[in-house]
Amino acid sequence: MPHEFEVREEIVLDATPEQVWEAIATGPGVNSWFMGHNEIEPREGGKTRMTFDSDYAHESTVTAWEPGRRLAYRGDASPDGLFMAFEYLIEGRAGGSTVLRLVHSGFLGDDWAAEYDALTKGDGMYLRKLAVYLKHFAGRTSSANLFLMGPEVPDAERVAAAYAGAFGLTQPITNGAQGRLSVTGLPADDAVVEFADPEFLGVRTTNGLHMLVYAQNTVVIEHHAFTDELDRKQLASVWQAWLDRTFTGADAGNG
Numbered sequence: 001m002p003h004e005f006e007v008r009e010e011i012v013l014d015a016t017p018e019q020v021w022e023a024i025a026t027g028p029g030v031n032s033w034f035m036g037h038n039e040i041e042p043r044e045g046g047k048t049r050m051t052f053d054s055d056y057a058h059e060s061t062v063t064a065w066e067p068g069r070r071l072a073y074r075g076d077a078s079p080d081g082l083f084m085a086f087e088y089l090i091e092g093r094a095g096g097s098t099v100l101r102l103v104h105s106g107f108l109g110d111d112w113a114a115e116y117d118a119l120t121k122g123d124g125m126y127l128r129k130l131a132v133y134l135k136h137f138a139g140r141t142s143s144a145n146l147f148l149m150g151p152e153v154p155d156a157e158r159v160a161a162a163y164a165g166a167f168g169l170t171q172p173i174t175n176g177a178q179g180r181l182s183v184t185g186l187p188a189d190d191a192v193v194e195f196a197d198p199e200f201l202g203v204r205t206t207n208g209l210h211m212l213v214y215a216q217n218t219v220v221i222e223h224h225a226f227t228d229e230l231d232r233k234q235l236a237s238v239w240q241a242w243l244d245r246t247f248t249g250a251d252a253g254n255g
Contacts, residue, residue: 002081003112007104007120011127015134017068017092020100023134024088025071028141032224033133033209034126035147048073052147053236060086075106082107102127118215125200129211132194132204133224142209142224146235150219150243156198159214162246163201166212167191173201181205184245185238187229219243 013020023029030038036050036058044065051057064072064087072087084106091099104123108115153159164171168179168191177193181203189205196202203210207227213220221239 002107002109003116005105005108005112005116005119007102007116007123009102009104009123009127011100011131012093013098013100013131013134014096015098015138016096017090017098019134019138020090020098021068021071023130023138024100025065025067031145032137032140032142032226033130035222037145080109082109100127100130114216121197121199122215125195125197125202125211128195129202129209132202133209136204137209137226140226142226143228144225144230144232144235146221146223146232146239148221148236148239148243150221151247152217153214153219153247154217156214158247159219160198163212163214166242167193167203167210169193179203181208183238183242185234185241219247 015023023033025040025042027038027040030040036052039049041047041062042065044062046062046065048060048062049057058075060073060075062071062073063085064070069090070088072085074085075083077083084104087103089101089103091101093099102123104119160171160173164173166181166183168182169177173193173196175193175196177196179191179193181187181189181191189207191203191205194202194204199213199215201212203212207225209224209226211222213222221243223235223239225235
């Protein structure tokens with residue numbers, strides 16, 4: 001039986017309404033902070049498409065298109081009536097900042113309670129990731145972005161240690177902590193923790209925006225590169241090797 005839901009979030013962004021619109025309403029902008037590869041047809045009634053490496057694609061229809069003010073789109077409903085819809089409301093403020101309000105609604109399935117809990121956490125974290133992008137990378141778009149599902153690892157402490165090791169951080173990880181990206185195959189780079197949570201770790205480097213997720217015992221790597229030195233295949237290869245080495249290889253547990 002479908003269960004109706006609604007999540008509301010609000011965030012103040014250190015960016016102009018025009019910069020916010022570019023980040024949420026264009027494919028390259030969304031690719032620079034959200035998941036998957038995104039395409040957006042810029043008009044009411046247009047289509048949006050989010051594609052993942054597995055060839056899974058999710059399509060939506062734009063239901064509101066008011067540049068610099070309002071964007072809304074609604075996903076195609078499944079046979080049992082499940083769907084998700086997003087609405088973004090943009091309000092400029094004196095001094096060049098912007099308030100962004102998000103309404104995420106629709107219908108969830110039988111496991112709605114767990115799904116709703118995940119959405120309430122995830123929506124807030126992605127807005128924080130957007131804030132980091134706009135503050136530090138505004139005007140740049142990701143040359144390569146990665147969303148990589150890793151293995152199931154039931155040991156949360158092991159995952160936390162691995163995430164800390166990837167960025168040369170000491171535990172417990174706190175907002176503002178400084179480290180250094182040290183993943184074999186990636187250029188060494190200074191790192192700063194932008195947000196830390198038991199399930200989400202957001203880290204900024206000179207040329208990268210990272211979010212490492214640990215949800216439902218599953219490891220997820222997100223990496224947006226802002227340099228032509230790295231392409232999508234390189235990111236996938238490097239991080240997959242790190243996952244194998246850290247969690248499934250003979251030296252698993254050693255990072």
